[in-house]
Each structure stands twice: as C-alpha cells, then as structure tokens.
Amino acid sequence: MQTKLEFLLDKIKVLENELVDELQKQQEEFAYEVTKRRVYFEENVIIRHKEYAKHLFKYITDAKLKHIISAPFIWMCIFPVILMDVTISLYQAVCFPIYGIPKVKRQDYIVFDRQYLNYLNLIEKINCAYCSYVNGLFGYLQEIAGRTEQFWCPIKHAKRIKNLHSRYQKFTDYGDAETYRSKLELTRHDFNDL
Numbered sequence: 270m271q272t273k274l275e276f277l278l279d280k281i282k283v284l285e286n287e288l289v290d291e292l293q294k295q296q297e298e299f300a301y302e303v304t305k306r307r308v309y310f311e312e313n314v315i316i317r318h319k320e321y322a323k324h325l326f327k328y329i330t331d332a333k334l335k336h337i338i339s340a341p342f343i344w345m346c347i348f349p350v351i352l353m354d355v356t357i358s359l360y361q362a363v364c365f366p367i368y369g370i371p372k373v374k375r376q377d378y379i380v381f382d383r384q385y386l387n388y389l390n391l392i393e394k395i396n397c398a399y400c401s402y403v404n405g406l407f408g409y410l411q412e413i414a415g416r417t418e419q420f421w422c423p424i425k426h427a428k429r430i431k432n433l434h435s436r437y438q439k440f441t442d443y444g445d446a447e448t449y450r451s452k453l454e455l456t457r458h459d460f461n462d463l
Contacts, residue, residue, distance in 0.1 A: 278438035301385075306376075308385040318387035325390050347399070354406050361413050368420050371460050373412045379405035416460070423456045424449060 271279075296302060300311040310318070323331075358375065365372050383389065383397035415434035423440040439459050441449045 274442075275438060278433070281433075282438075303382075306382075308382050310385070310387075315387050321388035323390055323393075325392060328390055328392060344399070346403070350403055350406060353410065357410050357413055365416075369458055370416050370420055371463050373409060373416065375409055378409035378412065419459075420457045423453070 300314045302309050361372055364370075379402055381398055381401055383401060384394050386394070386397075389397065411434050415436040418434075419436040419439055423436075425437065425440045425443050427443040439456055441452065441456065
C-alpha cells in the first residue's frame with residue numbers, strides 16, 4: 270500500500286513532467302523548433318530578435334561598476350567547477366558499472382542553446398553558456414549523488430531538508446530498521462523508473 274509520502278512524491282513527479290511539457294509549448298509561441306539539439310527560429314523572428322540585441326560597446330559602457338568588479342569572482346569559479354566535472358564524471362565512469370547503477374546522461378543536464386538567441390550579444394551569450402554549464406553541472410552532480418546515495422544509504426532523513434533529489438522517494442523511512450534490512454538489496458538496484 271502506498272504511503273501518503275509516496276503518493277505526494279509521485280504527484281510532484283507528475284507535476285514536474287507537466288511543468289516541463291508546459292514550458293515546451295513556448296516553441297509554438299516564440300516560433301522555434303529544436304532539431305538534433307539545435308534551435309531554429311523562423312526568419313522573421315531572427316530579424317526581430319536582432320533589433321533587440323545590445324551592441325557590445327553600449328553593453329560595456331552601460332554596465333554597473335559593481336558588476337564589472339564582481340565578474341572576476343564569478344569567472345574564477347570555473348576552475349573548481351571543471352575539476353568537479355572531471356572528477357564526478359570519472360567517478361561515475363568507474364564506479365557505476367561496478368555497482369550496477371545506470372549512468373547519468375550528462376547531456377540531459379548540461380544544455381547549451383542560448384547561443385541561438387539573436388537578441389543576445391557576444392558577452393551575454395558567453396555569460397549564458399557559463400550559467401548553463403554550471404547550473405547544468407550541479408543538476409548532473411545531484412543526480413549522480415542521488416543514485417549513489419540510493420545504492421549506499423537509501424534512508425530518508427529525520428530532519429526536514431530543503432530539496433529532494435529524484436531518487437529520494439525510493440528510500441526507506443528513517444527509523445524503519447526492518448524494512449531497511451529486508452529491502453536494502455532491492456532498493457539498491459531499483460532504477461526501473463529511469
């Protein structure tokens with residue numbers, strides 16, 4: 270029998286899928302289509318977008334001083350982020366086959382598509398690529414960590430947590446020793462929903 274918590278988690282999953290479907294409807298509204306991971310706009314939309322592009326010189330001269338000063342601090346994060354990307358990808362490549370955990374597809378999380386927006390100038394496109402990479406990487410890391418946690422310690426927390434990862438609903442309840450021991454091996458390999 271499904272618990273109320275499992276019911277709510279399933280409901281959240283359904284709503285998340287519905288949200289993604291709704292977001293995809295923007296393709297019709299803004300006249301673009303995605304083919305083989307590339308975005309194509311109608312020609313009249315491209316022309317209209319170019320009218321909204323802010324020229325580089327104007328973009329730089331309009332920038333606030335505090336934004337210019339903070340930029341190196343934002344960009345210096347790229348080095349630990351790349352190291353984290355390499356490390357976690359190597360970890361997954363080596364360990365997931367050993368544990369029998371399905372690998373996380375990096376391309377499902379790290380998406381570069383804002384370069385097709387003609388209303389962005391070069392600096393904005395570079396900044397958008399950076400944000401896409403870092404935020405996508407964090408989602409990729411969370412999914413790898415969630416699958417790892419499902420294998421090694423699939424127990425829900427007693428304390429309230431701010432954000433649940435995608436595997437959390439598979440975990441046994443905190444304090445339920447009997448279920449943990451009796452279903453640990455089953456839970457470790459329960460990736461049928463992927």
